[in-house]
Amino acid sequence: MTVQYFSNLAMVTSVVIYFAAFCMHTVEWASARKIKNEVAEPARDRELAAVGAGQGPELLEGPGSGTKGPELVEGPGSGSDKPYNDHKLTPRQRMETFGRLGLSFTLIGWLCAVAGVVARGIAAGRWPLGNMYEFTTMAMVIIVAAYLVLATMGMRWLGLPVTMLATIGNGLAVTVFYVAVAPLVPSLHSYWFVIHITAASISGAAFNIGGVISILYLIKKRAERRGTVKGYLARLPEARRMDVVAYRVLAFAFPIWTFTIAAGAIWAQYAWGRFWGWDPKEVWALVTWVIFACYLHARATAGWKGTRAAVIAIVGLASFWFNFIGVNLLFAGLHSYAGI
Incomplete structure (x- = not known):
């Protein structure tokens, strides 16, 4: 297996995993349709307003953004008014579960894309930004890296559009923009x-x-x-x-x-x-x-x-x-x- 072949394989794998992440976030969004709307508490509103003045990262959070979400499993004594059922997730649990799965798949896809970009640079013996294929794959790496950082700040709600963009971007790169390594x-x-x-x-x-x-x-x-x-x-x-x-x-x-x-x-x-x-x-x-x-x-x-x-x-x-x-x-x- 050559380094260039490994780079191509890693990039194709990233497309597949990004698409899986996109599907997970799609289920996350769909599951939220069955959850009763919530209104932020006044104290939280004041906290977010303070952050809007530049006092912390919570500006990026929305209600139920996933940073401080509910526990995934409710059992006896958890305060839930529903009987315990370990075989079926509630809509809220399903949303949180698939949201975190989507984030995990995004991270794995990003690691594959990084491996593909690094291997491309090694195969070419230069900085891998010499054509549309290389620019697209590098840009997608930076976009997803930015999203992964923002997700830790409460912006997991960007998961669906970002994984869709990464899937399309890397998909076009490996199918339409691809060129072999050249000087x-x-x-x-x-x-x-x-x-x-x-x-x-x-x-x-x-x-x-x-x-x-x-x-x-x-x-x-x-x-x-x-x-x-x-x-x-x-x-x-x-x-x-x-x-x-x-x-x-x-x-x-x-x-x-x-x-x-x-x-x-x-x-x-x-x-x-x-x-x-x-x-x-x-x-x-x-x-x-x-x-x-x-x-x-x-x-x-x-x-x-x-x-x-x-x-x-x-x-x-x-x-x-x-x-x-x-x-x-x-x-x-x-x-x-x-x-x-």
Whole structure:
């Protein structure tokens, strides 16, 4: 078994395990439909409001987020008003069980993906970010790593969209974007290659996390406005808290994306003798930067919070993915070495 074969096998395995995690989180969400809605206690509301001022990580928790969930097994003397039954889980127990299983499967899938990325780098003898396949798999590793960290802070409710994204991302990588290990083209033989692409991977992961939270925010906000918050939506934090979390994630991503563009310009000077040449990839990177700059500026000056800000964030995420996939597939340019 060659190192490249092991890398491919590990990456395919990660797709299968991510899909299993996605199925577990789907059952988790479905089980929540049978649980009576809960309202946070006033004391908890005050605690979360205090955390909103930056005093701790509980800002990220929602009712029943899983951090301080109920015990999985209820028995005699546990205070439950239902008879003890060790053969059938209650909806609450089923939700918690499958939620934790989903998180465990996600961790295993992430370890497989990390092994695949590391083995790819060893097989290539370089930093594994030289084409669409390698960038996608690296970005998915960073996205899932960020989710696993956030899950310890009470954000397990991101499990369903994140595992869906990881399944699709790695699935496309191994089926559509895959290319065999090959030497880098001359323009990539620079340490700015590592700096530029690594920064793009980190900022792209943060854009995806912020975009996912913005989508969930719109769904939760619509349900709150209609008074139909039920099922798993009742387990999420209030919409206004999700809006704050999305803003903080995107505010973290924006300066890194700015650095990505600046590092790319320096790299372009080194490789092609000019800082900026209006290459399609450069143009769309700038478009994405402008969209997120408008997002942050609108929140800071015009008070655009909530729905309007979330829509801008989602448009920015769409621009990011078009820059990565659409530009590579539809346009020819100096970045064509990053194609399929």
